[in-house]
Amino acid sequence: xxxxxGGMLSWILxxxxxxxxMIFLIIxxxxxxxxxxGPEAFNKVIATYNTPLFKVLEIFLFAAIMFHAVNGxxxxxxxFASGSRYPKxxxxxxxxxxxxxxxxxxxxxxx
Amino acid sequence: xxxxxxxxxxxxxxxxxxxITGAILFFQxxxxxxxxxxxxxxxxxxxxxxxxxxxxxxxKAFEFSFLIFALYHGMSGIKMIIDDxxxxxxxxxxxxxxxxxxxxxxxxxxxxxxxxxxxPVEM
Numbered sequence: 297x298x299x300x301x302g303g304m305l306s307w308i309l310x311x312x313x314x315x316x317x318m319i320f321l322i323i324x325x326x327x328x329x330x331x332x333x334g335p336e337a338f339n340k341v342i343a344t345y346n347t348p349l350f351k352v353l354e355i356f357l358f359a360a361i362m363f364h365a366v367n368g369x370x371x372x373x374x375x376f377a378s379g380s381r382y383p384k385x386x387x388x389x390x391x392x393x394x395x396x397x398x399x400x401x402x403x404x405x406x407x
Numbered sequence: 408x409x410x411x412x413x414x415x416x417x418x419x420x421x422x423x424x425x426x427i428t429g430a431i432l433f434f435q436x437x438x439x440x441x442x443x444x445x446x447x448x449x450x451x452x453x454x455x456x457x458x459x460x461x462x463x464x465x466x467k468a469f470e471f472s473f474l475i476f477a478l479y480h481g482m483s484g485i486k487m488i489i490d491d492x493x494x495x496x497x498x499x500x501x502x503x504x505x506x507x508x509x510x511x512x513x514x515x516x517x518x519x520x521x522x523x524x525x526x527p528v529e530m
Contacts, residue, residue, distance in 0.1 A: 299441040311488060322513055325474070329516040332523070334440040342442035354444065361436055366431045375426060404445060 303387060310367050313360040319355060355402050362401070366394045421483055428480040435473045466523060474517045482510045 330337040344350060370390045374380050443449050447456075460466050485506055493499040 311484075314481070314484045315488070318485055320480055321529040322509070325513050325517040325520070331454065331457055331519045331520050337519055338457065342450065342452050343452075345452070354449070358440070358444070361440060365433050365436060369433055372426050372430055401445070 306367050306370070306387065306390065309363060310371075313364040316356075316360050317364060320360075351406070353397070354405055358401055358405060359398055362394050362398050366390050366397075421486075425480065425483050425487075428476045428483075432473075432476050432480055435469070435476065438469075439473055461521060470521045471518070474514070474521060478510055478514055478517070482506060 327341045330341045345354075367390055370386050373386060374383065419479070443452065472522055486503065489499060489502045489506065
């Protein structure tokens with residue numbers, strides 16, 4: 297199943313980012329559930345989003361999403377499209393796309 | 408190594424569903440993250456904004472389907488990791504039980520937030 301060469305780092309990063317995103321999803325949904333408790337509870341949760349710690353976590357979240365999304369697309373192209381004919385260009389273009397989108401996006405998240 | 412640790416299910420359906428939900432999530436997560444983090448900025452979200460957004464059936468349907476696809480995809484991914492690393496049958500069963508109960512609980516919380524709660528807001 298996971299036999300393509302050179303993709304080992306991507307395979308590890310895909311699992312790590314996936315576990316991280318699942319942990320985030322649990323925390324995120326638990327936080328958004330506060331909308332059921334009323335305006336005060338919900339706005340209190342939103343207020344924590346303006347703290348510096350959250351801003352840093354937001355950058356990490358963005359990185360994990362971008363890597364997992366684009367690398368996941370690469371896996372789909374390898375499995376279903378003709379991506380398996382060009383595994384190497386597909387692999388390095390994944391890193392380039394993720395890197396460029398992350399840097400541009402992170403800039404806009406910080407300003 | 409115990410080669411007969413899985414059930415009669417080969418996992419082929421899960422393999423396909425992981426890719427199908429992944430393809431859907433690719434677009435859903437970019438839209439969701441894009442609107443909340445780039446267009447609005449999450450610090451600008453408020454109870455009134457969220458309630459009026461969820462009053463729109465399209466937004467409600469989007470967030471609910473996003474919840475289902477994301478939770479399924481994440482649950483399935485964690486199950487793969489459990490199957491890969493936990494070889495003891497008893498421990499694997501225990502880990503999967505915790506996973507399924509946890510995901511079900513989160514699903515109920517998320518559904519409550521998106522579907523059930525829609526109090527009218529004075530604007």
